[in-house]
Amino acid sequence: MGEGGLTSLTAVAAPPAPPSTVVRRRRRRRPVLPRLAHFASFGAPGVLVYLCFVMAPILISFGYSLTNYNPFHPPVKFVGFDNYRLLFTDSQFLTALQVTTILTLIVVIVPNVLGLGVALLLDRKGWLYNALRSVFFTPVILSSVVVSIVWSRLLDDRGPLNSLLRDLGVSHPPGWLSDPDVALYSVASIVCWQMLGFCVVVYLAGLQGVPPELLEAAEIDGAGPLRRFRAVTWPLLAPSLTINTVVLLISAFKTYDYVKVITNGGPGSGATATIAFDVLQTGFDSNHVGYASAMAVLMLVIVALVTTVVLNFLRRREVDL
Amino acid sequence: MRRFLALGAAVLLAVSACSVGSNTGGGGDAEITFLTFETPNLTPAYWDAAIKRVTDKNPGIKVKKLVAPTADGRTSYAKQLLQSGQFPDVMIAVDSAGFAEAGNLYAWTPEELKDFQFPQANPVNGKYYQLPANTQTIPPIYYNKKMFADAGIAAPPKTWDELVTDAGKLKDKGYAPFTIGGGKDGFPSSMILSGLVSTEVYNTMPDWLTQRRQDKVKFADPAFQHAFAKLADLAAKGYVDKTSVSRDYAATEQAFLDGQSAMYPMGNWFSANADSKKHDFEVGVFNFPTEDGKLVVPAYTGGGMIVNAKATNLDAARKFALGFQLDKDQLDASVKADGLFPAIKGYTPPPDVGATFKAGYDLYTQAVQQNAVVHAFRWETADDGLLPGMKDKVDQAAQDVITGRKPVADACAFLDTEWAKAG
Numbered sequence: 001m002g003e004g005g006l007t008s009l010t011a012v013a014a015p016p017a018p019p020s021t022v023v024r025r026r027r028r029r030r031p032v033l034p035r036l037a038h039f040a041s042f043g044a045p046g047v048l049v050y051l052c053f054v055m056a057p058i059l060i061s062f063g064y065s066l067t068n069y070n071p072f073h074p075p076v077k078f079v080g081f082d083n084y085r086l087l088f089t090d091s092q093f094l095t096a097l098q099v100t101t102i103l104t105l106i107v108v109i110v111p112n113v114l115g116l117g118v119a120l121l122l123d124r125k126g127w128l129y130n131a132l133r134s135v136f137f138t139p140v141i142l143s144s145v146v147v148s149i150v151w152s153r154l155l156d157d158r159g160p161l162n163s164l165l166r167d168l169g170v171s172h173p174p175g176w177l178s179d180p181d182v183a184l185y186s187v188a189s190i191v192c193w194q195m196l197g198f199c200v201v202v203y204l205a206g207l208q209g210v211p212p213e214l215l216e217a218a219e220i221d222g223a224g225p226l227r228r229f230r231a232v233t234w235p236l237l238a239p240s241l242t243i244n245t246v247v248l249l250i251s252a253f254k255t256y257d258y259v260k261v262i263t264n265g266g267p268g269s270g271a272t273a274t275i276a277f278d279v280l281q282t283g284f285d286s287n288h289v290g291y292a293s294a295m296a297v298l299m300l301v302i303v304a305l306v307t308t309v310v311l312n313f314l315r316r317r318e319v320d321l
Numbered sequence: 322m323r324r325f326l327a328l329g330a331a332v333l334l335a336v337s338a339c340s341v342g343s344n345t346g347g348g349g350d351a352e353i354t355f356l357t358f359e360t361p362n363l364t365p366a367y368w369d370a371a372i373k374r375v376t377d378k379n380p381g382i383k384v385k386k387l388v389a390p391t392a393d394g395r396t397s398y399a400k401q402l403l404q405s406g407q408f409p410d411v412m413i414a415v416d417s418a419g420f421a422e423a424g425n426l427y428a429w430t431p432e433e434l435k436d437f438q439f440p441q442a443n444p445v446n447g448k449y450y451q452l453p454a455n456t457q458t459i460p461p462i463y464y465n466k467k468m469f470a471d472a473g474i475a476a477p478p479k480t481w482d483e484l485v486t487d488a489g490k491l492k493d494k495g496y497a498p499f500t501i502g503g504g505k506d507g508f509p510s511s512m513i514l515s516g517l518v519s520t521e522v523y524n525t526m527p528d529w530l531t532q533r534r535q536d537k538v539k540f541a542d543p544a545f546q547h548a549f550a551k552l553a554d555l556a557a558k559g560y561v562d563k564t565s566v567s568r569d570y571a572a573t574e575q576a577f578l579d580g581q582s583a584m585y586p587m588g589n590w591f592s593a594n595a596d597s598k599k600h601d602f603e604v605g606v607f608n609f610p611t612e613d614g615k616l617v618v619p620a621y622t623g624g625g626m627i628v629n630a631k632a633t634n635l636d637a638a639r640k641f642a643l644g645f646q647l648d649k650d651q652l653d654a655s656v657k658a659d660g661l662f663p664a665i666k667g668y669t670p671p672p673d674v675g676a677t678f679k680a681g682y683d684l685y686t687q688a689v690q691q692n693a694v695v696h697a698f699r700w701e702t703a704d705d706g707l708l709p710g711m712k713d714k715v716d717q718a719a720q721d722v723i724t725g726r727k728p729v730a731d732a733c734a735f736l737d738t739e740w741a742k743a744g
Contacts, residue, residue: 071404072419072709091738152504156572157564158581177504177567180726264505267566268721269714269735284400286710286743287419 064293083294095270096278106188107252115199123207137197148261151190180271206240242314253303275299350383351637353410358389362659375644382637410632414624416702421445427628438664442622443703454625454646455661459697460512460586467602468583477607480614488560497582502573503566507716509573512586514719516609517548518698519619531705540736556723563724589681593660596675618688619697708743
């Protein structure tokens with residue numbers, strides 16, 4: 001039965017009506033309230049959890065940030081935006097902001113670049129490549145605290161790495177965690193090491209979604225491997241890049257555990273102290289919950305802004321097949 | 322239906338029985354939570370044995386042990402537990418400052434403190450919240466007798482200049498003069514600074530921190546800077562290894578025991594491990610030297626238990642705390658495990674203590690007899706202690722000077738800025 005046949009059957013059953021009217025009538029027939037109840041029954045638990053455990057703490061933190069709240073020094077006074085004004089003149093917070101920015105740049109760029117390279121190398125069949133994929137992914141499933149402890153032992157001045165360097169004739173190997181100019185890069189490298197596997201897996205998934213016929217067509221057209229990567233593979237990997245970049249960006253901004261375990265914010269005053277670390281120190285060690293809340297809110301705003309800008313930029317690059 | 326209801330009732334009964342059991346302990350025991358911490362000296366086995374010793378003598382008490390994630394972070398951990406509604410019933414060696422003022426701690430009565438040697442240690446607004454259980458000298462300097470002999474040093478130094486000269490001799494002989502640490506345990510990096518400020522500043526101004534709280538003195542004042550500059554001098558001469566500021570406490574102690582350096586400024590608790598852990602040299606100990614050789618010994622008395630004023634089983638918590646701190650067997654165990662000097666009236670350490678402990682205890686006893694004991698900077702608590710959060714800042718300032726990141730004047734200015742923020 002062709003299209004003409006269908007049209008003739010419809011014409012016999014009822015007088016023709018404008019298509020828009022038919023659609024409108026059908027919509028009207030569906031009761032609105034049961035549909036809402038249907039969606040609410042699915043959505044309510046999630047929304048409730050989100051409101052209780054995400055939105056409510058954010059709002060409470062914002063409320064605290066407008067006070068001088070110190071649990072050990074009542075009463076609580078409303079101080080308006082004083083905490084926020086102080087933040088911009090607080091050298092320790094500005095140092096933490098600088099440390100966080102450097103760490104974030106490294107953690108967003110390095111695992112992305114290396115992850116793509118490794119994924120391209122591992123995008124083949126065979127037991128060896130499967131095994132290597134597992135090897136690269138293993139650090140991701142380890143606890144960041146365990147990773148931090150292991151790496152801090154390895155990077156200790158008298159640890160295996162520097163012992164090896166000394167054996168090789170380096171009389172003064174770097175103080176990986178003790179030199180204030182080096183420690184931040186050491187911590188960033190450890191985070192990169194752990195996040196590399198995540199990037200590899202996401203890029204591998206993206207590479208497996210590239211249609212082989214497109215690559216073959218490009219090859220037939222005379223494109224070499226580099227050209228095929230640039231013109232076909234890379235544009236189709238844009239969603240993977242977006243996922244990796246946003247996940248790394250947010251992870252890097254809230255880095256606390258690595259810093260706490262490996263360097264405790266040092267060596268010295270804030271060489272590796274991130275904003276998240278500073279928030280916890282100020283809130284729990286110095287008891288300045290109001291001020292720490294202002295830091296946390298400002299961090300949230302920064303993360304939201306940066307993520308939105310990056311996400312918009314990256315989503316524009318994405319192409320649909 | 323009836324069967325279903327009966328089953329439901331049985332489940333409810335079982336659940337309610339469980340919840341009663343979890344609140345007070347099985348068999349009607351009063352359950353209390355007890356926050357401890359672990360160090361190379363104070364192992365899980367030590368705490369378990371200590372708890373058992375007290376509960377065996379007080380059979381109505383059941384103890385749930387909690388452990389702080391790091392030895393140095395136990396006070397921060399207690400704050401986290403308080404703010405999340407899980408404040409323990411009993412805590413040991415947790416700084417009472419802040420908790421006491423906010424009404425979270427039980428104030429001990431004079432009757433309860435009658436057996437303690439210094440019942441008036443660490444007052445908070447005239448009340449006593451922490452049991453003054455023991456005294457710790459912080460820091461004496463432990464030394465490797467073999468290295469001292471190799472470097473031709475006949476006797477331990479008594480003055481600061483002698484110490485610097487000896488450090489030079491040790492370095493010339495190829496030995497690292499001092500062992501320090503840092504990393505996630507900041508305090509081993511500020512031990513020398515603690516000794517310097519205690520022996521130089523507190524020697525002439527014993528209430529310096531009280532005056533700092535009243536803004537009568539500052540870290541940037543010449544007296545404090547003068548003491549701090551001596552640490553900078555040691556670092557500049559290469560006597561303090563700046564790469565060690567990333568080494569945690571356990572590794573720091575092991576480094577000294579492994580013979581990696583000649584001197585180890587550390588609290589007297591180290592003597593326990595010096596006497597029990599394996600090493601192939603004899604450990605000596607001397608008082609932290611002063612500028613003119615006068616005897617000045619920094620010490621801190623306190624470190625005992627604090628009790629949650631709102632504990633469900635407050636009587637049991639108080640009984641456990643006093644039982645723990647006054648029990649002779651437990652005190653002997655703490656002497657052997659952690660090298661503590663129990664501050665209990667009439668207490669004498671057991672005769673079989675190690676040689677290093679005995680040497681340190683004799684030094685302290687002489688200082689008490691000569692009235693030469695001062696507070697230990699950074700370790701004080703309560704009204705005459707550092708403001709909350711400042712201990713970490715002191716450690717950071719020491720690390721900044723050791724690594725050459727900041728000159729002494731900047732490090733002192735940093736401490737004043739942080740003090741203003743902490744106030």
